[in-house]
Amino acid sequence: MSQPKSPETIAASHGVATDSAYGAVTPPLYLSTTFAFPGYEKPGAYDYGRSGNPNRDMLGDALARLEGGAGAVVTASGMAAIDLVLGRLRPGDLLVAPHDCYGGTQRLFLARAERGHFDLAFVDQSDGAALQAVLDRRPALVFIETPSNPLMRVVDIRAIAAAAHAAGAKVAVDNTFLSPALQRPIALGADFVVHSTTKYLNGHSDVVGGAVVAADADEAAALRAWANVTGAVGSPFDAWLTLRGLRTLFPRMAQQARNADAVARFLAGHPKVAAVHYPGLESHPSHAVARAQQSGYGAMLSFDLAGGTAAVKAFVGHVRVFVLAESLGGVESLVAHPATMTHADMGAEARHGAGIGDSLLRLSVGLENEADLIAGLEAGLAACPA
Numbered sequence: 001m002s003q004p005k006s007p008e009t010i011a012a013s014h015g016v017a018t019d020s021a022y023g024a025v026t027p028p029l030y031l032s033t034t035f036a037f038p039g040y041e042k043p044g045a046y047d048y049g050r051s052g053n054p055n056r057d058m059l060g061d062a063l064a065r066l067e068g069g070a071g072a073v074v075t076a077s078g079m080a081a082i083d084l085v086l087g088r089l090r091p092g093d094l095l096v097a098p099h100d101c102y103g104g105t106q107r108l109f110l111a112r113a114e115r116g117h118f119d120l121a122f123v124d125q126s127d128g129a130a131l132q133a134v135l136d137r138r139p140a141l142v143f144i145e146t147p148s149n150p151l152m153r154v155v156d157i158r159a160i161a162a163a164a165h166a167a168g169a170k171v172a173v174d175n176t177f178l179s180p181a182l183q184r185p186i187a188l189g190a191d192f193v194v195h196s197t198t199k200y201l202n203g204h205s206d207v208v209g210g211a212v213v214a215a216d217a218d219e220a221a222a223l224r225a226w227a228n229v230t231g232a233v234g235s236p237f238d239a240w241l242t243l244r245g246l247r248t249l250f251p252r253m254a255q256q257a258r259n260a261d262a263v264a265r266f267l268a269g270h271p272k273v274a275a276v277h278y279p280g281l282e283s284h285p286s287h288a289v290a291r292a293q294q295s296g297y298g299a300m301l302s303f304d305l306a307g308g309t310a311a312v313k314a315f316v317g318h319v320r321v322f323v324l325a326e327s328l329g330g331v332e333s334l335v336a337h338p339a340t341m342t343h344a345d346m347g348a349e350a351r352h353g354a355g356i357g358d359s360l361l362r363l364s365v366g367l368e369n370e371a372d373l374i375a376g377l378e379a380g381l382a383a384c385p386a
């Protein structure tokens with residue numbers, strides 16, 4: 001039987017009804033750390049749980065098919081996924097990274113560069129001249145993260161990947177914020193896609209996990225071998241839960257993006273809101289690039305309150321439905337204050353340089369009723385000083 005190719009069908013049914021022992025419709029969970037050899041010098045499909053596990057492979061295969069890659073490795077976290085790709089680099093190799101990438105990613109890049117594992121250059125990838133100047137140094141890897149966190153800036157993956165390849169570099173894209181439901185970087189030229197599956201892919205805020213998808217089969221095999229060397233692999237139960245979350249990825253993303261659009265338009269029309277950052281708004285500087293390269297605008301957005309820190313305190317004290325918490329991508333709506341939470345480690349100067357003000361709030365919009373979401377925000381805004 002040939003495998004169906006529609007992404008919605010892959011998400012809903014990859015691995016369904018494949019159990020050969022009892023005909024279980026949902027995939028069984030294999031917690032065993034070790035697998036019996038059928039005979040002398042005859043390993044089976046699996047031998048040891050760090051080297052391979054059926055649940056991890058089932059999730060990895062589903063993600064590789066959704067991203068249009070040749071294979072995937074499922075890791076213990078998003079950071080472990082990014083670090084797995086960094087394992088390709090040698091001392092003297094140059095890594096080019098966005099100046100506004102996820103804080104944990106920036107910390108990892110800096111820590112490894114400081115130890116001499118590779119050279120590192122941060123650049124504003126939307127600045128063509130600055131990007132070309134660093135590409136002239138012949139980097140080994142260009143890392144892209146789009147949309148950015150928390151200002152939702154979008155860069156052109158196809159253009160950056162083409163320029164990077166011309167300079168002899170490989171390209172990795174962090175696709176956490178949109179998932180393959182809304183963006184497929186390999187089709188735009190990426191060699192690797194990395195995910196924090198903690199976010200939309202699992203979607204239920206109950207697993208920390210990650211994955212790397214490689215466009216090329218040999219690269220996928222090399223990453224898998226390296227994950228076995230370093231032991232960065234994810235647990236079988238986490239993979240099983242994440243595949244269960246993945247079943248509903250497409251309807252979740254579609255509905256959460258619809259809710260986010262309604263929330264963005266509500267906020268954009270509110271007198272106590274100074275600015276809204278959502279690529280789905282025609283006024284967003286990245287709207288045209290986002291429309292061309294994404295199949296939706298996603299469910300993350302941020303906004304600046306007009307009333308400064310006093311307004312932020314009042315808002316987070318009175319907002320309803322949205323929970324004050326870090327992370328994103330779950331079915332429940334969250335609000336975070338980047339300056340004191342997700343981006344506190346960056347320091348005030350770097351934050352302000354990146355345009356992250358003290359009155360900026362970030363929303364991860366969930367699956368609740370649209371009117372309830374807006375009423376919840378209205379409760380917070382009503383408490384803000386005018």
Ligand SMILES: *Cc1c(COP(=O)(O)O)cnc(C)c1O
Nearest residue numbers: 077078079102174176196198209
């Ligand atoms: C959360 C996140 C990560 C890190 O993932 P963990 O699962 O927390 O290790 C990396 N990139 C982006 C864009 C993220 O949002």
